[in-house]
Amino acid sequence: MRNTPDISSNSITETPQERRERFLLEFEKPFKCEKCNERFKKKKYLREHKTEAHSY
Numbered sequence: 001m002r003n004t005p006d007i008s009s010n011s012i013t014e015t016p017q018e019r020r021e022r023f024l025l026e027f028e029k030p031f032k033c034e035k036c037n038e039r040f041k042k043k044k045y046l047r048e049h050k051t052e053a054h055s056y
């Protein structure tokens with residue numbers, strides 16, 4: 001495993017490719033569920049997910 005001391009503890013093990021993929025993912029699906037960290041392309045999908053998966 002590589003050590004990169006100048007990067008914060010959050011993303012030490014990420015390769016540049018993984019970082020890029022994560023960036024694209026966050027760009028494409030900006031709506032994240034706070035409860036299970038699932039991502040959605042549209043706010044509507046997130047709302048529907050919350051209703052189905054986290055309804056009380």
Ligand SMILES: [Zn+2]
Binds near residue numbers: 036037038049054
């Ligand atoms: Zn969720």
